[in-house]
Amino acid sequence: MSDLAWLHGALAAARPQAMAALLRYFRDLDIAEEAFQEASLRALRNWPEKGPPRDPAAWLILVGRNAALDSVRRKAREAPLPQEVLISDLDDAEADLAERLDGADYRDDVLRLLFICCHPDLPATQQIALALRIVCGLSVGEIARAFLVGESAMEQRITRAKARVARAGAPFETPGAAERAERLAAVMAMIYLLFNEGYSASGGEAPLRSALCDEAIRLGRLLLRLFPAEPEVMGLTALMLLQHARAQARFDAEGAIVLMEDQDRTRWNGPMIAEGLALIDKAVRHRQPGAHQIQAAIAALHARSPRAADTDWPQIAELYRALEHHMPSPVVTLNRAVAVSKTEGADAALALIEPLGERLSAYFHFHGVRGAMLLDLGRSAEAREAFDRAIALARTPAEAAHIRQHIDRIQAEAAQGSTK
Amino acid sequence: MLYTILCYHSEAIVGGWSKAQDDAVMEKLDVVHQKLAAQGRLGPVARLLPTSAATTLRKDSDPPLVLDGPFAETKEQLLGFYIVDCDDLDQALEVARELGQANPGGAYELRPIGVYHSSTLPIDANP
Numbered sequence: 001m002s003d004l005a006w007l008h009g010a011l012a013a014a015r016p017q018a019m020a021a022l023l024r025y026f027r028d029l030d031i032a033e034e035a036f037q038e039a040s041l042r043a044l045r046n047w048p049e050k051g052p053p054r055d056p057a058a059w060l061i062l063v064g065r066n067a068a069l070d071s072v073r074r075k076a077r078e079a080p081l082p083q084e085v086l087i088s089d090l091d092d093a094e095a096d097l098a099e100r101l102d103g104a105d106y107r108d109d110v111l112r113l114l115f116i117c118c119h120p121d122l123p124a125t126q127q128i129a130l131a132l133r134i135v136c137g138l139s140v141g142e143i144a145r146a147f148l149v150g151e152s153a154m155e156q157r158i159t160r161a162k163a164r165v166a167r168a169g170a171p172f173e174t175p176g177a178a179e180r181a182e183r184l185a186a187v188m189a190m191i192y193l194l195f196n197e198g199y200s201a202s203g204g205e206a207p208l209r210s211a212l213c214d215e216a217i218r219l220g221r222l223l224l225r226l227f228p229a230e231p232e233v234m235g236l237t238a239l240m241l242l243q244h245a246r247a248q249a250r251f252d253a254e255g256a257i258v259l260m261e262d263q264d265r266t267r268w269n270g271p272m273i274a275e276g277l278a279l280i281d282k283a284v285r286h287r288q289p290g291a292h293q294i295q296a297a298i299a300a301l302h303a304r305s306p307r308a309a310d311t312d313w314p315q316i317a318e319l320y321r322a323l324e325h326h327m328p329s330p331v332v333t334l335n336r337a338v339a340v341s342k343t344e345g346a347d348a349a350l351a352l353i354e355p356l357g358e359r360l361s362a363y364f365h366f367h368g369v370r371g372a373m374l375l376d377l378g379r380s381a382e383a384r385e386a387f388d389r390a391i392a393l394a395r396t397p398a399e400a401a402h403i404r405q406h407i408d409r410i411q412a413e414a415a416q417g418s419t420k
Numbered sequence: 421m422l423y424t425i426l427c428y429h430s431e432a433i434v435g436g437w438s439k440a441q442d443d444a445v446m447e448k449l450d451v452v453h454q455k456l457a458a459q460g461r462l463g464p465v466a467r468l469l470p471t472s473a474a475t476t477l478r479k480d481s482d483p484p485l486v487l488d489g490p491f492a493e494t495k496e497q498l499l500g501f502y503i504v505d506c507d508d509l510d511q512a513l514e515v516a517r518e519l520g521q522a523n524p525g526g527a528y529e530l531r532p533i534g535v536y537h538s539s540t541l542p543i544d545a546n547p
Contacts, residue, residue, distance in 0.1 A: 009437065012436055013436055218436065221472055224472040229489070271469075274534055279473060281508050281510075282473070282488060282509060285510070
């Protein structure tokens with residue numbers, strides 16, 4: 001790996017901690033960002049020559065803070081502070097700062113940085129865009145490409161989001177336990193939204209947008225370092241790892257959806273699955289089940305099955321029932337119905353699905369699943385109707401193409417029947 | 421003399437590598453592995469899963485205390501390691517507790533292994 005790749009890796013790794021500390025110091029997102037950028041520029045000039053500092057985050061905080069103060073003072077026509085070339089020799093200052101960073105401050109700093117991106121007034125897409133820009137450090141261009149919009153549109157979106165956050169004022173007092181739990185829940189929800197932005201992409205977009213999944217997993221791991229004993233954080237990170245592990249097998253060469261039961265399981269990512277399973281293992285020991293853990297446990301059962309036929313459907317149906325209890329939603333019931341269809345048959349599944357019609361009438365998967373159950377029971381005409389409604393609601397060409405296959409099969413069977 | 425080489429690096433940096441970057445590093449390392457293996461000098465090699473997958477058993481209290489996360493104290497030093505085949509974390513903790521009864525004090529960090537190559541050393545290789 002080249003020096004430059006190492007440098008960029010080190011800068012990206014130090015970013016959340018450094019940005020979080022600079023934000024606490026300056027209490028202004030723009031100044032914190034400028035300070036971090038200036039420090040990064042100086043690091044690019046300085047580190048290759050002098051070697052990387054012992055603690056890159058501490059170096060960036062110190063240099064960023066001084067550079068920002070320097071520029072303020074320069075504007076005030078005062079004497080500048082020493083340059084970073086001198087500062088980086090002041091090992092004591094760096095060590096002192098590094099020591100202070102180790103404290104609980106660091107955890108609340110980074111949580112705050114993530115939390116200000118989750119302002120309830122910001123629409124989900126703006127929360128995610130802001131987190132990608134501020135915490136992950138993606139460029140506006142990179143974010144725009146992942147969201148499939150123009151760069152200037154994304155620039156505006158982020159500027160508006162920042163202005164909104166600035167007006168709201170970031171919460172700088174140290175949070176109490178209840179407040180910290182609330183912030184953590186909001187941040188976890190935002191991270192899972194970010195993950196799903198990438199995960200729900202399909203076809204030609206999928207490779208571009210799967211970077212969003214990588215960033216979400218990175219944030220999940222960051223959160224785990226801050227809260228190593230929170231089972232729901234373990235569950236969330238495990239869930240994302242186990243789902244993203246299937247990325248290579250979810251679409252065929254033409255970009256068409258490959259259902260889990262038809263996926264080539266040798267293309268699933270082994271190390272990601274191993275990490276996800278290990279996290280679930282740890283979470284279960286706490287005996288505090290939550291929605292993320294249960295979903296991860298379901299994903300784990302799929303990941304543990306060498307072949308689709310080995311899937312433990314009774315256990316999955318049971319877990320969906322538990323999930324309904326933690327997170328009541330017709331979509332969860334729909335998923336339980338799919339598991340029930342494997343254990344008790346399409347009849348039992350359809351009985352669960354029909355009452356959801358009113359609430360899920362505009363949901364693609366509702367009609368798709370319902371059609372598949374009807375087809376299974378030989379009720380082709382009704383199945384055809386359900387598939388037609390599904391196609392009308394498809395959000396991506398891959399979804400539409402998948403339903404089209406069912407319809408083609410019904411038509412082929414009908415044609416065969418009439419020639420008999 | 422048998423030597424252990426313990427690998428340290430910033431997890432945030434290594435975890436940030438793309439798959440292509442990671443593969444490239446592993447490929448370069450493999451060249452060195454192959455050379456040592458051909459000479460019959462390579463023992464088992466393991467790449468551990470991230471520290472977020474780690475659990476620590478403090479065996480200086482009775483009963484031993486199970487903590488989430490890696491071993492983080494700097495007052496104690498790494499003195500050795502085991503590689504044990506276990507079905508899950510509970511089973512691994514059972515092994516660690518038993519070892520802890522035989523040798524109380526200090527801590528064990530339990531960390532799942534991501535990549536494992538078995539030993540190419542002659543079976544009777546002595547330190």
